[in-house]
Amino acid sequence: MPARSRELKLGIGFKKQTGTGADATTPTQLQTALSAGDLWSLGQSSFSPAFPDFVKETNALFYGKGHEWITQTFKTSLAVRWAWQHFLTSQNFAQVLAFALGVKSETTAGTGAYRYIMTPMDPIVDGVNLPATTVVAGIRQGGAGEILDVALVGLVCNSFNLRLQRGPGLQNTQLNSEWVGCGKYVNNSGISIPSATTESRLGAGSGTALTINGVNYLTNARFVDMELAYNNNVKDGYFPGSGQQSGFDVQGRMRYGNREISLTCLVELESDSAELAALVAGTEGAAIFTLEGDTITGGIKHTAEVQFPLTEIKAYKLEEADDFTAARIEIAVKFNEGTDAPMIARAITDKTGIGTAA
Numbered sequence: 001m002p003a004r005s006r007e008l009k010l011g012i013g014f015k016k017q018t019g020t021g022a023d024a025t026t027p028t029q030l031q032t033a034l035s036a037g038d039l040w041s042l043g044q045s046s047f048s049p050a051f052p053d054f055v056k057e058t059n060a061l062f063y064g065k066g067h068e069w070i071t072q073t074f075k076t077s078l079a080v081r082w083a084w085q086h087f088l089t090s091q092n093f094a095q096v097l098a099f100a101l102g103v104k105s106e107t108t109a110g111t112g113a114y115r116y117i118m119t120p121m122d123p124i125v126d127g128v129n130l131p132a133t134t135v136v137a138g139i140r141q142g143g144a145g146e147i148l149d150v151a152l153v154g155l156v157c158n159s160f161n162l163r164l165q166r167g168p169g170l171q172n173t174q175l176n177s178e179w180v181g182c183g184k185y186v187n188n189s190g191i192s193i194p195s196a197t198t199e200s201r202l203g204a205g206s207g208t209a210l211t212i213n214g215v216n217y218l219t220n221a222r223f224v225d226m227e228l229a230y231n232n233n234v235k236d237g238y239f240p241g242s243g244q245q246s247g248f249d250v251q252g253r254m255r256y257g258n259r260e261i262s263l264t265c266l267v268e269l270e271s272d273s274a275e276l277a278a279l280v281a282g283t284e285g286a287a288i289f290t291l292e293g294d295t296i297t298g299g300i301k302h303t304a305e306v307q308f309p310l311t312e313i314k315a316y317k318l319e320e321a322d323d324f325t326a327a328r329i330e331i332a333v334k335f336n337e338g339t340d341a342p343m344i345a346r347a348i349t350d351k352t353g354i355g356t357a358a
Contacts, residue, residue: 003139003147005047011039011193012084013133014095014351015358017154020254021102021121021131027243027252030154031184034134036192038358040351042095043086043199049137050082050152052185054248075247077238080152080181082135088162088173089199090293090302094347096177098355099131100157100230101345102256106352113296114352119341120259128255130156130232131355135179136191151189154182156254159231162306164204164289166224166322172204173291180234183250184243200302200349202291212331213278213285213311217267224266224321226289228306230343233257261342263287263308263331268324275329279313287311287331296350303348309336 015038019029055077058070065071086092094116098104102121109115121127132154139148160177210217210226217223235255242252267275277283286309293302308331315330335342 001145003145007139008047008049009041009138009141009193010044010050011036011041011136011138011191012095013038013135014040014354015356016099016131016133018358020154021126021129023127023129025127025129025253027241030132030182030252030254031243031250033151033153033186033189033191034358036194039134039136039191039194041194041196042092043089043196045085045087046083048083048085049148050080050135050155051137051150052152052181052183053079053081055079076249078183078185078245078248078250080155080183080185082152082155082179082181083176084179085174085176087170088175088202088291088304090202090304090347090349091197091199091351092175093202093304094349094351094354096157096160096175097345097347099133100160100177100232102126102130104355106354106356109348110297110300112350113300113348114350116347116349116354118345118347120343121256122340130234130254130256132156132182132254136189136193138193141193149188151186151191152181153184153186154251154254155179156234157232158234159229162228164207164226166204170201173202180254182237182252182254183248184245200293202293202302202304206291206293207289208292209288209290209305212265212287213283213313215274222268222270222273224268224326226265227263229262231260233259261333263311263333264328265331266319266321266326266328268321268326273327275313275327276316279316282312284310284312284334296348300348302350303346305346307344307346308333308342309339309344310334310342
């Protein structure tokens with residue numbers, strides 16, 4: 001019997017696979033799945049089941065057979081690219097940024113509340129291997145009508161895009177991320193997908209701080225939208241001895257390349273707006289945005305925060321926003337020698353153990 005697309009269930013590893021994210025990560029550690037107790041089920045806004053790409057090449061253009069037609073195919077590699085799109089919650093914020101940035105600390109903020117501080121990895125201290133996790137996709141998993149039960153092993157967060165936008169509804173905050181895997185998979189995984197997690201939305205209206213280069217955009221009410229993009233540019237991890245599955249090569253390492261941060265904002269203009277003057281003068285300053293949601297305990301709330309210790313406006317373009325004159329400003333996020341981190345992310349949520357080793 002056919003299955004509807006909304007019967008899809010996802011189990012996402014909140015823990016990292018043993019040994020990954022460390023300087024001495026081995027192919028075996030990267031290719032060893034988590035267990036069911038290390039997964040949780042977070043929401044997704046589009047039908048995007050995690051599934052491997054099977055790559056085969058042909059002899060169509062080989063010489064010697066007298067024609068251009070295919071007579072043979074060759075198994076070459078397995079690859080995984082999984083897109084995860086959803087509105088922003090404290091849970092998916094902590095999950096995505098812990099794995100994308102790679103370095104995190106966890107403390108207890110209060111009963112049932114856990115605070116995470118996350119920064120990009122330092123290659124000298126932390127190595128270059130990203131923390132990896134396991135994602136399980138299922139449709140009627142374990143039942144007589146099972147259609148899909150596959151575990152994708154060794155996934156790392158390649159990039160994410162966080163948007164804060166004007167307007168009502170769930171769409172005014174969006175967190176989209178792309179995960180790439182080593183190619184290893186387990187069909188009929190036997191790893192039970194947990195029940196859906198209750199998530200805490202962080203809407204654009206819940207912003208409690210939004211300051212860029214000394215300008216407080218919550219106070220002056222000129223903010224329109226913002227987009228933060230982070231890219232690890234994960235390197236190809238196929239090499240002699242990286243491993244095979246069913247005759248297809250799989251990757252034995254998942255390392256970040258040249259990491260990139262992009263930050264842009266659209267703000268309304270007034271006679272005393274200082275953005276253009278700051279660009280011309282090369283003014284430097286910090287930037288921060290904070291969103292707070294429902295209370296977890298006492299005065300502690302679900303929170304997502306990103307701080308950039310040192311920024312400078314590098315581009316300025318006039319635009320229109322709902323019939324008002326505005327400027328699109330592009331912000332250079334600089335490496336701050338004093339903190340050794342171009343960005344610092346903080347999350348408070350009701351889940352412990354995110355990003356810890358299994």
